[in-house]
Amino acid sequence: MSHISEDVVAPSSRLDWIAAALAVGIGLFVFYTSFFGSFETLIQRAVFVAMIVPLSVLLFPLGKGRAWRPLGAVIDIAISGFVIVAAGYIVMNFERIMNDLPFAEQIDIILGFGTLLIILEMARRSASLVFPLIVGGVVVYAFLGDKIPGSFGHRGFDAGYLAEVIFLSDRGLWGMLVSIASTTLAAFILFGALLLHTGAGQTFFDLSARAGGKSPGGAAKIATIASGLFGSISGSSVANIATTGNFTIPLMKSLRYPAPFAGAVEAVASTGGQLAPPIMGTAAFVMAELVGVNYWTIAAVAILPAFLFYLGVFTTVHLIAKRTGLGAVDQSELPDWREALNWRRMSPIIAGVAGLAFGIFNGNSIQLTACYGMVGIIGAYTVATLVSGGTIREVVLTLLRALEDGGRGVVIVGILLVAAQVFVAIVNLTGVGVAVTSSILALAEGNLIAIALIMAVVCLIAGMGLPTSAAYVLVAAVFAPVLIQQGLEPITVHLFVLYYAVLSVITPPVCVAVFVAATVAKTSWTGVASQSLRLGVTAYAIPMLMLIYPGLLLQGGGASIAMAVLAGVGFTLSVAAFFAGQPIFGRFTSLLWAAPAVLLLFPHWPATITGACLVAVFWVLSKRSADAAFIATPRQEA
Secondary structure, eight states: OOOOOOOOOOOOOOOHHHHHHHHHHHHHHHHHHHHOOOOOHHHHHHHHHHHHHHHHHHHHHHTSSSSSSSHHHHHHHHHHHHHHHHHHHHTTTTHHHHHHOOOOHHHHHHHHHHHHHHHHHHHHHHSSSSHHHHHHHHHHHHHHHHGGGGOOOOOOHHHHHHHHHTTTTSSSSSSSHHHIIIIIIIIHHHHHHHIIIIIIIIHHHHHHHHHTTTSSTHHHHHHHHHHHHHHHHOOOOHHIIIIIIHHHHHHHHTTOOOOOHHHHHHHHHHHHHGSSSTTGGGHHHHHHHTSSSOOHHHHHHHHHHHHHHHHHHHHHHHHHHHHTTTTHHHHGGSHHHHHHTTTHHHHHHHHHHHHHHHHHHHTHHHHHHHHHHHHHHHHHHHHHHHHHOHHHHHHHHHHHHHHHHHHHHHHHHHHHHHHHHHHHHHHHHHHHHHHHHHHHHHHHOOOHHHHHHHHHHHHHHTTTTTTHHHHHHHHHHHHHHHHHHOOOOOOHHHHHHHHHHHHGGSSSOOHHOOOHHHHHHHHHHHHHHHHHHHHHHHHHHHOOOOOOOGGGGOOHHHHHHHHHHHHHHHHHHHHHHHHHOOSSTTTGGGGGGGGHHHTTTTSSSSHHHHHHHHHHHHHHHHOOOOGGGOOOOOOTTT
């Protein structure tokens, strides 16, 4: 079986070497501050921004490949220099800023709004135009709010006051989200990069192949398991598809899986990685700060919903494969268990997890805990490599590649979170979130179901075209208070918002993950989108189940959790069977799966037990069903 490459392409030009060196420098900065502790608040954040902006300029140069690139290079140099000067100004004056709360002078206005424009430009280059337009829009709204009538108007703010908020405080460009990006989030991104580069990537894939490759739909199951494991570390659906999808999608197609189905499996499974601990698309770290709870609490309550997500995908794939004859992977193509559990690749994983466990039980900070994990990985990899005949040079090069990859991984998230922090600051300053909350409550007339449905649609729309962290912050800052005012737990509401923000990447028309998967599968994106909705339909229901069954988020005691697990598993299996077209005892009887699914939406023991029993009975009957009319070839249906 082919192997997944984890190597970083060697730099080929002077600028590439500079970018690589700067990325390694960011990785070392993250490791150092994780181990020895962060610098003073504003210094930590300003230095971080001063490092990521020049690297983002190198990674996303203006006018690349065009005749006017020399002009673009001059602008890029000016951009980098401007931000370094602005960050240096903050470092030199951090005590005055924190202690005296100074009024903005002309230089502060220039540096503040200049830096903001540069951050928005880099967000445009690295992600899309959507998010900088939204952030820029709320800044304009802050200026012009006094000219807007009604509840969405406000007193308006001048440039000086906005510069004080955006530049001369720890609320704007140097705010809380930037702190998260430069500490806990960056530490876990670096931890993931070290883990993948020291062998975890291939190990995850080999274990996935052994776990699902031999059963019906084996190639699709490999994609589901591998993408879930990769995604839980990388936290990016697009990166996931580019890594695992470049192998799993051609593998599925070689076994005569329809291209749209192959692309959809990879797109949906990769998306789920952003909802699975530990990294959760980097949103878990942001959520911990916004909700005011420990990060490990977020990771713990996210486990059951993530399990239901992958149970739904895996079950749908299995049932479709059984009914349509989608093939397994040939035994000769699968790695043997000794290869899958290769000690050289397993030892860094075990040591990394042991380091995390030590930090958790020792009560250390999140970034120091991640650092213990990194130390475990580095130590185990070094020993394993040297014992198995490797060289120090091999160890050093691998670790440098991991540092570079980690540094690069921090850049886009960091840029977006700087912009997102400005968005949050302006939303809080203008009170627009309160106005939005009032409008939605009035529209839904206080009905919780109506509010939840409106919120789901709003989150799906607001998240389209945005990376996970940016999408989550945008919708959480403005829309989360709507549901919190209905008496729901903040952690429930924020996970609700996160799920729909993440699912926007497979929701037409702006479905980024679908577009990427369709490109790899060499097929129309509309077919991939259609199959993605079919495979991921249970994922759209999971946030609603969180509201109905608080036990899914470990709330309400043992009985509540037991009911939630029983109902969640039963609902997921019945919905998966319904959309897989699984017959129970004859043609069209797959429609009967809707009955237990509806029953399990009522959070009462009689309904839960009845629904679960129906699922069990239907499952047994469907296993015995042999209606030949439903047997189709892979070319006819998937």
